[in-house]
Structure formats: C-alpha cells, structure tokens
Amino acid sequence: MLKICTPGGGQGQGEQGASFLSADPRKKQVTVFDPSASGYVTSANRKAGTSAPKMFAFDSVFTPDDSLTELCASSLAEIVQAVVAGADGCLFTYGYSKLGKTYTMLGTDQGPSSLGVMPCAVAWLFRLINEQKDKTGARFSVRVSAVQVTGREEKLRDLLSDIGQGPPSGQGAGDGARTRDKRVPADLRTYSLATVR
Ligand SMILES: Nc1ncnc2c1ncn2[C@@H]1O[C@H](COP(=O)(O)OP(=O)(O)OP(=O)(O)O)[C@@H](O)[C@H]1O
Structure with a gap:
C-alpha cells in the first residue's frame, strides 16, 4: 500500500x-x-x-x-479480521522525515474522522472481538507491541515501555490511559497486534 x-x-x-x-x-x-x-x-x-x-x-x-477515514477503511479490514482469527498483524509506516508517518498512524483527537490507523485498528479489533464473544463465547487475550526503528543503525525502541509501569499513583484507569497516550513519542512507527484464543 x-x-x-x-x-x-x-x-x-x-x-x-x-x-x-x-x-x-x-x-x-x-x-x-x-x-x-x-x-x-x-x-x-x-x-x-x-x-x-x-x-x-x-x-x-x-x-x-484522501482522508484518514478512507485510508483506514481500505487498509484495516483484512488485518483486523486476521488478528481476531488468531494471526499476528503488523502495521508499518516507512518514509523520510516530516512526510506524515506519525500523523497517519496516530491521527488527531479532533473527532472520529481524524483518527489515525492505530486508534482505528484498536477500536475495530475490540468491536470484532466483542461480536465474536457474543456469538461464540470465545475468550480472547490481546498482545500489542509498538516499536520505532530509527537511523542508519536501525536502532529499536520500545514505545510502550513506560506503559508497562502503569499509571502514576492516584489515577484511575481512564486517567492512566490518557497519560500513557501522551507519553508515546511523536515518531511512532511500527505496531503489531495479536490475539490468543
Ligand atoms: N495529512 C495531513 N494533514 C495535516 N497535517 C499533516 C498531515 N500529514 C502530516 N501533517 C503534519 O505535518 C507535520 C509532520 O508530520 P509527521 O510528524 O507525522 O511526520 P513524520 O513523517 O512522522 O516525521 P518524522 O519522521 O520526522 O518523525 C506534523 O505537524 C503533522 O501534523
């Protein structure tokens, strides 16, 4: 694509x-x-x-x-369905600086039509999982990783390492989720999603 x-x-x-x-x-x-x-x-x-x-x-x-909505509609259906069926899925963006990789992956918080590929993928994934749960009673576990590859040395950086430490004390789950979003660096690149049934 x-x-x-x-x-x-x-x-x-x-x-x-x-x-x-x-x-x-x-x-x-x-x-x-x-x-x-x-x-x-x-x-x-x-x-x-x-x-x-x-x-x-x-x-x-x-x-x-083309809008982010068009991009998501065309690119995500197959991968999200495959992940719900138990396969691993990877979303990857590649290109030189300031071309809009982060924008495409994350979008903005200005409403549903400005969601990037990743928030869309996560929303669709859980919608499909809930449908499957209602239909078949199957139980799912979801594994997510986000990695940035940078520079000529192709250094790998785990973009979710902060999240593993949980929200700061005194914050509820909702606040924690927001805090974690903010901590994700602006140059997010690669995500993979997997479900275990
Ligand atoms: N389709 C778009 N519509 C509006 N603004 C955009 C669009 N694509 C990118 N931008 C804006 O252009 C700027 C650069 O985009 P972005 O940070 O996504 O690039 P990048 O490829 O991730 O850059 P880098 O590799 O340097 O991190 C940002 O301010 C972003 O909001």
Whole structure:
C-alpha cells in the first residue's frame, strides 16, 4: 500500500503529485518519470540518456487528498479480521522525515474522522472481538507491541515501555490511559497486534 504525501502534510496536489510522479489510485499504480524528461520521454531526450518512465503497482494507492477515514477503511479490514482469527498483524509506516508517518498512524483527537490507523485498528479489533464473544463465547487475550526503528543503525525502541509501569499513583484507569497516550513519542512507527484464543 502506498500513501503519497507532501512534506509537512500539505494537501491539494492530488493525483497530479510532483512532476516526476503520477499516481492512479483507481489502477493502484504510480509512474515515476525521470525529472529531466519533464514527465515524458521523447526520442531526443532518450538519446540524451533520459530513462524511460517506470511503473509500480501496489495493493492500494492514496494521494494527499484522501482522508484518514478512507485510508483506514481500505487498509484495516483484512488485518483486523486476521488478528481476531488468531494471526499476528503488523502495521508499518516507512518514509523520510516530516512526510506524515506519525500523523497517519496516530491521527488527531479532533473527532472520529481524524483518527489515525492505530486508534482505528484498536477500536475495530475490540468491536470484532466483542461480536465474536457474543456469538461464540470465545475468550480472547490481546498482545500489542509498538516499536520505532530509527537511523542508519536501525536502532529499536520500545514505545510502550513506560506503559508497562502503569499509571502514576492516584489515577484511575481512564486517567492512566490518557497519560500513557501522551507519553508515546511523536515518531511512532511500527505496531503489531495479536490475539490468543
Ligand atoms: N495529512 C495531513 N494533514 C495535516 N497535517 C499533516 C498531515 N500529514 C502530516 N501533517 C503534519 O505535518 C507535520 C509532520 O508530520 P509527521 O510528524 O507525522 O511526520 P513524520 O513523517 O512522522 O516525521 P518524522 O519522521 O520526522 O518523525 C506534523 O505537524 C503533522 O501534523
């Protein structure tokens, strides 16, 4: 799955994208042009050493104009269902700095339509689990991990290590959950979900 972003999260370039990139979300493909070819290759610039456009196919392609809701709807159904069926699931975002990886994963707290992929996944996971419990009486245990991989050395950082220590004393479960959310660093990257039946 590919999400095309503009640095700083700006919207509005839509399908056009930058001149070296053309995205076709319907066909689920992007074409990358040699920038020196201005979007197409003529026989003249091929002779001058310009590379031919390259096309890449993905399971899905999203442009900066696509909402988080659209992204969640398209990307989460399969993985959440698989996790409820007992498989491990991994949500992973990759890209260079300030492209919106954290925004895509976490979203904002401005309402249901601005939820990122992770809160959506957790909400859908527990909704499905509750449905299964009501239907079959099955019992579930959910395991979650969140890891950030950074730098050339590919350092691993456990983003939930603070949470293992529980909420500060004197706080109820609800307050604790909020405190824990705040402690999750802004550059969250990888999450995995698993259920044991
Ligand atoms: N689709 C979007 N709509 C609105 N704002 C966005 C969008 N995507 C990203 N932003 C904003 O752009 C800025 C950079 O995004 P973000 O922090 O998610 O990037 P990042 O890829 O996680 O960066 P880094 O790798 O440096 O941690 C943030 O202020 C974020 O809120």
